[in-house]
Amino acid sequence: MTITRPTKKKSIIIGLILSALIVSGCMRSSPVIQPPQIEGMFWQPDLATTAPKGNWDLLGVNTFVPQWSIVESKSWFDLDMDFPKWEKNINLKKLNQKPWAENIILGLAGEYDEKTARANVVNLATHSKKIIEQTQSYPLKGYYFPVEADPTWICVDDLAKAINILAKPVWISIYSAEQTPHHLDSWLRSWLPEHTGVFFQDGVGVGTRTPEQARKTLEQLQLEFGKEHIIIVLEAFRPKKNGQFRSAYPWEIAEQLKAYEGQKVYIFDGPHYMNRWTVYAVTLWYKLRYGS
Known part of the structure; x- marks a missing residue:
């Protein structure tokens, strides 16, 4: 077995990362x-x-969500x-x-451009139904319909119509451009079909809110829909x-x-933003803070 040892430059970088993690409060406090x-x-x-290649299982990841099966x-x-x-296929x-993909929530049909996706949401659902039919023999955990919603979407009822023709369990994702969105739970309740899982994008990566503000909004949504039906998505990027x-x-x-302690967390996204060294560093922080 060949062991690859870090170079001097990488050792210095790792040392700086670990120092920053310790200063940020990585030690288990309680x-x-x-x-x-x-x-x-x-x-x-x-x-x-x-x-996709990665070591995200070190963080405990066992579910993988490819955002699209078909796009464009x-x-x-x-x-x-x-x-x-x-x-490439x-x-x-x-x-x-x-x-890290023992379970798969398979993304269905979508578009790269949000406006195009919303304008064609019913057609995308029709394509998605075909994908579901072709994957019945696979042991999938569920499906993800990749047309994202926020309160500015006037015709969001079209998304509800699309969801209703898809097999369950199906997940969608929502976001809000407001730092502290008001009545997000009421907006979601007004159109969301029953038995639909929701991924709430924390907005931290795009600079909309702090992790603490994201946690507060998450808890408001969970109070209305339940903890198992609303899961936070940690944006692992910055502008x-x-x-x-x-x-x-x-x-x-x-x-x-730290802000999402006690919560189930999904991360966006591993292949682009969570390389091996980042995973090693976060895993070490996790073990130091939580002891496992």
């Missing part, structure tokens, strides 16, 4: 703290990250469907063998000045996880 349960990892398939009417998976395929059975995004630093992710 034996009664309920740690966050890092269950899932999102992935937006693209050619640069296909096939092209398939990311080697399923037998009447759609052209992207240049993913084998669903091989993906299921990864330790840059040029309008692009960078990976969140380990200590930034640690601050989010």
Whole structure:
């Protein structure tokens, strides 16, 4: 077995990361703290990250959520469907063998552009129904319909119609551009079909709110819908000045996880923002704080 030892430069970087984590309060402060349960990892398939590789299982991840099976009417998976395929394809059975993908919530049909997706939500649901029919033999945990909703979507009832033609269990995701959104629970109650799971995007990665504010909104939603039906999505990225995004630093992710103690957490997204060294650092912080 060949052991790859970190270079001097990497050793210095790791030391700085660990120091920052300790300063940020990584040591376990109380034996009664309920740690966050890092269950899932999102992935937006693209050619640069296909096939996905990572060590997210070190964080406890056992559920993988590829955001789309079909996007722009092209398939990311080697399923037998009447759609052209992207240049690279993913084998669903091989993906299921990864330790961080023991369970798969399969993303259905979507679009890269949000406006296009919303305008064609019913057609996307029709395509998604075909995907569900083709994957009945796979031991999937559920499905994710990748047309995101927020309170500015006037025709959000179209999303409800789309969800109603899909097999359960199905999940969707919501977000809000308001720092402390008012009546988000009432808005969701006004249209969400029963037995639909909801991923709430924390908004920390895009700079909308702090982790503590995200936790408060999450609890308001869970009070209305139940803890098992509303799960927070930790955005593992941060905005840059040029309008692009960078990976969140380990200590930034640690601050989010501290705010979400006692909660089930999904992370967005591993292949783009959670490389091996980040996972190692966050895993060490987790063990130091929670002792497991």
